[in-house]
Amino acid sequence: MVEDELKLKKFFKLLGDESKFKIISELKNGEKCVCVIYKKLGLDQTLVSHHLSALKKTGLINGRKAGKWVYYSVNKEYFSEIVIFFNKMFGHENFKNENIEKMSV
DSSP states (O other), rough: OOOHHHHHHHHHHHTTTTHHHHHHHHHHOOOEEEHHHHHHTTOOOOHHHHHHHHHHTTTSSEEETTTTTEEEOHHHHHHHHHHHHHHHHHHHHGGOOHHHHHHTT
């Protein structure tokens, strides 16, 4: 697999986890610390911290330290890359289908 395909695979695998998906959905509304995220989602704090660590390690989110708190946010550049990779692989121009071809006219 090429690097772009591996990145897409990792992206979908991470967001296939319901808790990680919920965390990313919460962060799309702006920067938050773990103390806000776990309460809002009704998840255990240690579980949320574990998921945040995994998401940060892969680059999906950023962490900004402010005093004793870390504020997490969506890494918009990473998501932009994913959209580009996805369109390169799965954009309608990559499929030979009469219905799709008619939609692009």
